[in-house]
Amino acid sequence: MTRTTITDHLLTSVQMARFVAHGSLRLDAVVPAELNAEALDVLPAGIPPVPYGTPVGQAYPEGSFVRRLIELPSVAGALRSLVGPDPNIDHHAVHVREPREGQAQPLHADAIIDVRPDAFDVQLMYYPAEVTLEMGGTLSVPGSHLRRTNESDTGRYQNLRGQSRLVCPAGTVVFLHHGLWHGGRRNDSDTPRYMFKIRFNPTVPQRLLWDTSDLTDPRVAAELDAHFPWYEQATGRLERYNRVLLWRALTGDADFDLEHWVTRVSNRPLEAAG
Ligand SMILES: O=C(O)CCC(=O)C(=O)O
Ligand SMILES: [Fe+2]
Secondary structure, eight states: OOOOGGGGGBBHHHHHHHHHHEEEEEEEEEEEEHHHHHHHHGGOOOOOOOOOEEEEEHOOOTSSHHHHHHTTTHHHHHHHHHHSSOOOOEEEEOOOOOTTTOHHHHOSSSSSSSSSSSSOOOEEEEESSOBBBBGGGGGETTTTTTSOTTEEEGOOOOOOOOOOOOBBBBBEEEEETTTTTEEOOOOOOSEEEEEEEEEEOSSSOSSSSSSGGGGTTTTHHHHHOOOOOOHHHHHHHHHHHHHHHHHHHHHHHTHHHOOTHHHHTTOOOOOOOO
């Protein structure tokens, strides 16, 4: 058997650009069946909280269930690409959508206000069992993470064009930018839906942490320029503008742009000397 390591599973620049545009990355069925079975044993009892800012190694001892989950090469590779080595734990929680509970969670982001243009936290969401359309998969709105709203102010929106209601096989892991609008849907099935969420805080600058060998691939700019059907004409451009700022921060490339949006706005000619 060939052993694979984190470096074999780093994200590509095209995948990173897609994350910057969509605000999420989905890895289907990456957790093996034995670990999923173990999860369905341990998650119903909950995972005791850890204090804000606890390093991963302290929060989840070597060999523990959570540590083995986040050390799976594809999970570890994505995490390393997004937040770098040795992130801290912001918080974690087991989220259950109870069978036939009759209501959905309003659309929200998990921070009251967090508009950092040059850094982000990620939320790992792990689904140990298959989530069918009836089971209350997490709803999310692609491209909503850089829109400046406060926490649950989006709860008034019932449905947005292009929203995505998660339906996934067992062992799926989704990474969300902290600003992404999301919410647990109503579970109309007879089975509880479990999801384990961990929010990670980076402890290093999030610069070029992924496999950058395709940095100049034209698909990077194409991903960053993605349009989503719920965007307004003008504000939709502002989303792209904010993605350029984030891509500049992630790459250190102060000249990167789409359609000169940011370049134009940064123009501050200095007075001629003397
Ligand atoms: O249960 C879910 O699918 C989402 C839960 C969630 O977003 C939350 O409680 O903050
Ligand atoms: Fe949430």
